[in-house]
Amino acid sequence: MTTVIPATRDIDAVAIGASAGGVEALSVLLSALPSGCRASFFIVVHIPRERPSLLPEVFGTRCALPVREAEDKEPVQPGTVYFAPPDYHLLLDRGPACALSSDAPVHFSRPSIDVLFDSAADIYGERLLGLILTGANQDGAEGLAAVGRAGGRTVVQDPGDAAVAFLPEAALREGPVDFVLSRTQLQELFANWGVR
Numbered sequence: 001m002t003t004v005i006p007a008t009r010d011i012d013a014v015a016i017g018a019s020a021g022g023v024e025a026l027s028v029l030l031s032a033l034p035s036g037c038r039a040s041f042f043i044v045v046h047i048p049r050e051r052p053s054l055l056p057e058v059f060g061t062r063c064a065l066p067v068r069e070a071e072d073k074e075p076v077q078p079g080t081v082y083f084a085p086p087d088y089h090l091l092l093d094r095g096p097a098c099a100l101s102s103d104a105p106v107h108f109s110r111p112s113i114d115v116l117f118d119s120a121a122d123i124y125g126e127r128l129l130g131l132i133l134t135g136a137n138q139d140g141a142e143g144l145a146a147v148g149r150a151g152g153r154t155v156v157q158d159p160g161d162a163a164v165a166f167l168p169e170a171a172l173r174e175g176p177v178d179f180v181l182s183r184t185q186l187q188e189l190f191a192n193w194g195v196r
Helices: 022-030 055-060 113-127 141-149 166-174 183-191
Strands: 013-018 040-045 067-069 081-083 089-093 097-101 128-132 153-157 179-181
Touching: 013 022, 013 113, 013 141, 022 040, 022 055, 022 183, 040 089, 040 113, 055 067, 055 081, 089 113, 113 128, 113 141, 128 141, 128 166, 141 153, 141 166, 153 166, 153 183, 179 183
Parallel strands: 013 040, 013 128, 040 081, 067 081, 128 153, 153 179
Antiparallel strands: 089 097
């Protein structure tokens, strides 16, 4: 585990999981992405299931990349940010393509970070970076370990820097984790995406 900023040139996809405090953290990170970024970003944020998500609208004005809610069977486009819709698991399928599922919640969560990370690890392997941000439950810890087993890079927000430390701490316990970064370091990672 290290605080050195990981290289991103050979990363095709980024799976991000966040819960409590995640919208604020993502506001910093997504607004830092350069317009020429070619990686695809897949994001699960635990939000209430009964309400429509406003995340694509909120982040669409703050991010230089196209931001959308993922649709079932939608081919993945490079340089695009995909949010899981409320009350559906977001998975990655061959193609690659997005897939949506209404299977049972995982760790009381649908969408589930674990489900996204597991499927993304199967599709992208060593070309995937998994990132766990602030959160109040352990959904995502097992999924991040799956990313590591598939050869992908694993990154956790420093629990001391997170709005809610429970999820980052759970991911570190599940480990091993390649990188533990502060929000400032994560912002640097996103701002320089693909440069190194």
